[in-house]
Amino acid sequence: MAKQGNPYHQGPVSDHFDGVRFFNPDGEAPKGFRDVLRWQFGGGKTAWPKLATGTVIPTKPDTMIGGAGLRVTMVGHATLLIQIAGLNILTDPVWSPRASPFSFAGPKRAGEVGIRFDDLPPIDIVLVTHNHYDHLDLATLRALHARFKPRIVTPLGNDAIIDPAVPDAQITTMDWGDGINIIDGVALYCEPCHHWSARSAFDRSMALWSAFVLTTPVGNIYHIGDTGFHDGINYRAAAEKYGAFRLANLPIGAYEPRWFMKAQHQNPEEAVQGLLACNAAYAVGHHWGMFRLTNEGIHDPLRALETALDTQGVARDRFRALHPGEVFEVPAL
16 A cells, blocks of 8 residues: 555655655756746747648568667657667657547647557567656557567556556566666666656656666667756766666757756757766657647757757767657667
């Protein structure tokens, strides 16, 4: 039974859990209701185009990638198919038309998915980084379970959301610093990021959020679903702990206005700083161009990323902001 006041998790107090709510150590809490109103009614939102069908040629992935290969395919927003070491891994899978608790309202998909659901290869692992609706979509998790029965890995408390909707699912929950073996030579670790969680107005920060690190014989992967930059603290800690990464999957969108979004969503300039701070050879930019969540235009993150790379002297081919259906064959180290 969950601790009174928290419907999702019961556990000991820690450096990021006060017994009821999780928090970012030495970090910022999300803005309050008055600030939400100030943002929503403050203007400055750039209009997005309506869904344009036929503009994306969906990719049909190979069944698996072995050897030294590492392939990332963009499905859309924060949903990536990662293929490495014979494993097929989906991150924050959302195939629903809206990132919302409602089918009739909320952020609507602005583009087509990059992989049709029926064209997915067998999925081994699903990573759910936190419980916001653009990252945790119960309808998609139900469909994935019905077809593949993958192992779902998620931070503490999110199992209480997933399990009632997918009662037979194999769910592994992890706290920051935990690790599990996936297959021989491949391990998965749960690491901090600077964010928050909520499914409603009444459960703010009651389930944990996280980044994930995948260690493999052909290179390590650092995956972040959402994060504020937080002075690069978590990036530097990841580099110190794991040494280097062949690939970092980093969010680059939903960052305006900065006074409101800075604590929860890094901007492209900060994402490039993160690439360097975590000692990653390459990066994939995601969390942009699919769901209109904040004020910037649909293509602004891509333009801002290119400017940031040029300004910071980083080759553009090291940090690719993928479009739906685009495939990145990550070079070997």
